[in-house]
Structure formats: C-alpha cells, structure tokens
Amino acid sequence: MSAQAQAEAIPFPGYSRGRIDDEIVNPELYANEDEIHVLFTKLRAEDPVRYMEPTGFRPFWSITKHADIQEIEKQNNKFVNGLRTYLSPIEGEEWIKSMTGDTHLFRTLVDLDDPTHMKLRALTQSWFMPPNLKKLEGRIAGIAKEHVDRMLEKGNECDFVKEVALWYPLRVIMEILGVPREDEAFMLKMTQEIFGPGDPDVASETEHKGDQVAFSGQRDASVDLMQTAQALFEYFGAMTIDRRKNPKDDVASVIANGKIDGEPIGEREAMSYYIIVATAGHDTTSSVTSGGLLQLIKNPGELEKLRGDLSLLPSAVEESIRWVTPVKHFMRTAMEDYTLRGKTIKAGDGICLHYPSGNRDEEVFEDPFSFKVDRKPNKQIAFGYGVHLCLGMHLARMEIKALFNELLSRVSYIELAGEPRNTHANFVSGLKTMPIRFKPA
Numbered sequence: 001m002s003a004q005a006q007a008e009a010i011p012f013p014g015y016s017r018g019r020i021d022d023e024i025v026n027p028e029l030y031a032n033e034d035e036i037h038v039l040f041t042k043l044r045a046e047d048p049v050r051y052m053e054p055t056g057f058r059p060f061w062s063i064t065k066h067a068d069i070q071e072i073e074k075q076n077n078k079f080v081n082g083l084r085t086y087l088s089p090i091e092g093e094e095w096i097k098s099m100t101g102d103t104h105l106f107r108t109l110v111d112l113d114d115p116t117h118m119k120l121r122a123l124t125q126s127w128f129m130p131p132n133l134k135k136l137e138g139r140i141a142g143i144a145k146e147h148v149d150r151m152l153e154k155g156n157e158c159d160f161v162k163e164v165a166l167w168y169p170l171r172v173i174m175e176i177l178g179v180p181r182e183d184e185a186f187m188l189k190m191t192q193e194i195f196g197p198g199d200p201d202v203a204s205e206t207e208h209k210g211d212q213v214a215f216s217g218q219r220d221a222s223v224d225l226m227q228t229a230q231a232l233f234e235y236f237g238a239m240t241i242d243r244r245k246n247p248k249d250d251v252a253s254v255i256a257n258g259k260i261d262g263e264p265i266g267e268r269e270a271m272s273y274y275i276i277v278a279t280a281g282h283d284t285t286s287s288v289t290s291g292g293l294l295q296l297i298k299n300p301g302e303l304e305k306l307r308g309d310l311s312l313l314p315s316a317v318e319e320s321i322r323w324v325t326p327v328k329h330f331m332r333t334a335m336e337d338y339t340l341r342g343k344t345i346k347a348g349d350g351i352c353l354h355y356p357s358g359n360r361d362e363e364v365f366e367d368p369f370s371f372k373v374d375r376k377p378n379k380q381i382a383f384g385y386g387v388h389l390c391l392g393m394h395l396a397r398m399e400i401k402a403l404f405n406e407l408l409s410r411v412s413y414i415e416l417a418g419e420p421r422n423t424h425a426n427f428v429s430g431l432k433t434m435p436i437r438f439k440p441a
Contacts, residue, residue, distance in 0.1 A: 021052045024062060024352075025087050030328060030429050031422040037369070040064055040357035049343045052352070056089045060331065060350035061343070066361035066381060068340060069353045072332055073385040079332035081388065082113045084350050086331060086427050105229055107268050108276035110330065110388060116260070120269060121391060123258040124277070127176065127251055128391050133398055136176070143171050144402040148410055152440055157417050160434045165290040166282075169399050173281035176395075177274070178243070178250030186235070191279040193228045236274040237267075251277060277392075280428070284326040285396045287430020289403055292320025294420055294434060295371040306373045307408050316373035317400045322380035323371055325356040326430050330384070355382055413439040 020039065023029050029036050043050060043064040050062045063069055072079045084103060088096075093103045104111045109121055126132055147168040151158055158164065170184055179187060236252075243256035255273045258265045265273070296303040296316075306316050332351040337344060345351065358381050360368040365375075383390035390396075407414075418435030 021054045024052055025054045025057055025426055027424040027426045027429075030426050031424045033422065036356065037360060040354060040360065043354075044357060044361060049341045049345075051343075056091065057087065058084075058090060058093075058350060060087075060352045061345055062352050062354065063340075064354050064357035066358040066364045066379070069355065069358045069381060070385045071340070072351060072353060073388065076114065076387050078335050078338060079351060080113045080335055081111060081117075081330070081332060083333040084331045085111045087329060087352060099226055105225060106272035106275055107266075108272040109391065110276065111272070114387065118387065119260045120258075120265065120273065123265075124251055124254050124273075125391065127254065128395055130394050133394055137398065137402075139175070140172055140398055141402050141406070143168060143175075144399075144406040147171075147403070148406045151438075152410065156439060157435065157437050160293060160436045161286070161290045161431050162433060164403075165286045165293075165431070165434075168403055169282040169285035169289065169396075172395070172399055173278065173392075176251055177277055177281070178239070178248055178252035179278065183235075187278055190228055190232055191283050193225065194275075194279055232275050233271045236271050239274070240270060281392050281395070283428060284430075285392075285399050287326035287428075288320050288324045288396065289400050290431040290434055291324035291326075292317070292400065292404070293407070293414075293436075294416075294431065295320065295323055296373075297414055297416055297436070299371050302371060302373045303414075306404075310405065310408065312373050313401050313404060314397070315376060315378065316404065317397055318378045318380060319371060319373055319375045320400060321382045321396075322359045322365075322375075322378060324430060325359050325380075325382040327382065327384075327428055328356055328426055329354050330388075355384075410441050411438045412441040 020042075023039060029039070043062065048063070048065040048068060050064075051059060052062045053059045063072060088103070096105050097103055099105075109117060112120065147164050151160075151164050154163070166188060167184070170188055171181070174181070174184055174187065239252050240256040243250075243253040247253040247257060252274065255265075255270055255277075258270070258273075296306065302316075306312050329352050332353065334345045334347055334349045334351060336347050339345070359365070362368055364379055383393040415437050416435065417437040418433075420431055420434040423429045423432045
C-alpha cells in the first residue's frame with residue numbers, strides 16, 4: 001500500500017469515521033444507512049471512479065454512478081465475473097482458494113461468465129419468467145395471506161422481520177425449488193451464515209466455530225463458511241439423487257437432470273445452482289419487503305397514498321427495491337485497458353459496482369433521498385444490468401406486491417414498536433429486526 005494511501009483520510013460533513021478506502025468494505029458501515037449514503041454521495045460528486053486500497057484487501061476501482069455501472073455491466077466480454085465476484089479480504093480469498101482451487105466458495109450463475117453462464121441460466125429461466133409465474137400467482141397470494149394470518153394471530157405487536165419477512169419469501173422459493181416445509185429453518189440458517197458471516201448476531205447464533213470468512217471483510221467472524229457449504233452440498237446432493245430417481249414438477253428436478261451440450265452439469269455447478277436459488281431467492285426479497293414497509297411507516301403520507309390507490313402497488317414495489325437495494329455490490333475484472341471518466345482501468349484490475357449508490361444518483365433520480373410510492377420513471381438497478389440481470393426479479397416483484405396487498409387490506413394502522421436494526425454485511429444486507437405495533441382493519 002502506498003504511503004499516500006496509508007496516510008489518507010477524507011473528512012467531510014456528516015461522516016466522522018476512518019479512512020474512506022477501509023470504510024467502503026466495512027460491514028459495520030452498511031448497517032448504518034445514513035453513513036453509507038453520505039460516503040456514496042461524496043464519491044459520486046468528487047471521485048466516482050476511485051482506486052481503492054483497503055487494508056487487507058486487493059485493490060479495486062470503486063464505481064458509484066448509475067451510468068458507469070450500466071456501462072460496465074453491459075460489456076460482459078470486457079469486464080468478467082469469474083475472476084472476482086465479491087469483496088473479500090485477501091485472507092478469506094486465500095483460504096477459499098486452498099479449499100476449492102479458485103476464489104469462489106460456490107460456482108453460481110453470478111460467479112460464471114459466458115458461454116457457461118448463459119447455458120446454465122437457460123436451464124431454469126422459463127421457471128422465473130412472467131408466463132410461468134402467472135400460474136403461481138394464486139398460490140403466492142395464498143402464502144401471503146397465511147403469513148399475515150399468523151401476524152394478526154399474535155395480537156397487535158410482532159417483529160416483522162423475524163416473524164413475517166424472513167419466512168414468507170422463503171416458503172415461496174422453497175415450494176418452487178421443491179424443499180419441504182420442515183427444512184425451512186435449516187435453509188434460513190444457512191442463508192444467514194452465507195450472507196452475514198460477519199454479523200455479530202449471526203455469529204453468536206450459529207453452531208459453527210472458526211475464523212474463516214469469505215464475504216464480510218471481518219476476519220474474526222465465528223461462522224465457518226466451509227462447514228456451511230458442506231452442509232448445503234450434502235443436503236442438495238441427497239436431493240439430486242432423489243430427483244434423478246423421482247423427478248417432480250419443480251426447479252430441483254430441472255437442476256438435477258440438467259445437461260449442457262448433452263452432458264450432465266458438474267456436481268459443483270449443480271450444488272451451487274441449488275444454493276443460489278434457495279438463498280438469494282428469498283433473502284433479498286425479505287430485505288425489500290421489510291425495508292419497504294419501514295419506509296411506508298416512516299412516510300405516513302406515502303402509506304395513505306398507496307392505501308387509497310392500490311393501482312400504485314407496482315410502482316411502490318419498485319421504489320422499495322430502489323430504496324433498499326439488498327445486493328450492495330458485485331465485482332468485475334477488466335480484461336483489457338479501459339478509460340472511464342478520464343481514469344485508466346488496467347487489464348486485470350478489480351472493479352466494484354456499488355448498486356445502492358447508483359440507486360441514489362442525483363442525475364437519474366429526482367429527489368433521490370425521498371421515498372415516493374408513485375415515482376416514475378424509476379430506473380433502479382438493484383437487479384443489475386445486462387446478461388447478469390437477476391433471474392428471479394419477476395418473482396420478487398410478484399411476492400412483494402402480494403404481501404403489501406394483503407397487509408394494506410387487513411391492517412388499518414401500523415407503527416414502529418422499537419428500533420429497527422440492519423445486518424452487518426457489505427455484500428447482501430437488510431433489516432434483521434423491526435418491531436411493529438398494528439391494528440387489524
């Protein structure tokens with residue numbers, strides 16, 4: 001690390017933490033929405049393409065403008081996923097490499113490049129497209145009703161995250177995947193360990209003990225991700241054997257019997273496929289559902305506007321997605337020299353795309369720090385852009401809309417009953433607790 005980088009600190013109003021290069025990877029900072037957005041606002045205005053040298057991490061270019069994120073994502077031949085997909089400390093990368101032979105714990109769709117990426121994606125893509133999801137609309141509405149029923153049965157208070165938002169999208173994706181209801185608690189635990197290994201609450205609740213960490217940037221976390229991965233591989237390995245013998249009308253059967261160029265997909269790719277569907281398929285939706293409701297509570301005028309005109313539900317869902325942006329970043333690696341805003345990104349350089357920053361870009365969103373249920377246009381990029389556009393985005397929208405529709409029709413009043421708290425994670429994060437008080441309609 002250069003002497004300049006070591007000595008550098010960038011003070012600015014509203015931000016009183018440490019060196020900006022270290023803070024941009026700090027899981028703790030992502031639990032404080034105000035502080036992380038002050039940092040992103042500063043970067044967008046003064047250094048939108050910035051070379052970062054965080055302590056303990058390989059350097060990378062930090063990209064914070066909406067247009068720049070799109071420019072990089074649409075050129076997937078020049079900026080690849082496979083060499084580096086997440087922000088991870090060098091120690092974590094080396095540990096994973098010693099176990100797997102590369103820097104990835106899994107080989108999911110987000111870790112792969114074309115042509116393998118597109119061939120694997122094509123196996124299940126029809127399952128997650130609107131024509132097929134239309135057939136599931138009634139079932140999803142039924143699951144939403146079931147979870148609001150449970151919420152109302154608890155009286156007039158609950159922790160919306162722990163008792164509703166975590167379990168509702170989990171049940172939806174488990175049905176689509178083919179995981180039985182009795183295994184939901186296991187799957188939720190695995191998801192929290194993968195996406196939040198540096199969060200103190202996740203670390204304290206897990207049975208796994210160790211000092212390895214892949215995504216959090218926090219090297220004293222107590223989640224052993226290799227044990228988590230092994231547990232998931234064993235679970236889905238058994239499912240693969242079952243679905244090959246007894247295929248069903250579910251996504252697990254598609255994966256278990258999937259072929260590329262006439263050959264069965266590799267075991268690691270198959271296991272990773274299950275994992276990305278099972279984990280990312282509910283954790284992000286949970287974060288948007290709870291985060292969107294929080295903003296409706298904080299903005300009662302917007303809540304009443306939505307309650308008075310349910311035709312605004314689609315735009316309210318889109319605004320919730322923009323506001324929360326549960327996936328905080330993805331990495332790319334430049335395959336050739338490239339000039340962006342006068343900066344030369346060298347071949348081999350890492351690039352970090354900061355989606356929450358892109359979704360607050362003042363050049364794209366009017367009054368970006370206001371939550372508006374009728375915001376139009378809304379060019380949010382929480383689902384990414386280009387060939388890696390989120391496979392489950394249509395399902396996520398359908399789920400959030402169904403739950404909001406059920407809540408608004410059955411709850412006449414809602415307020416906070418305690419302090420909401422976010423997870424400590426720099427990759428995928430959102431609310432981990434949100435106590436609410438409510439009155440049935």
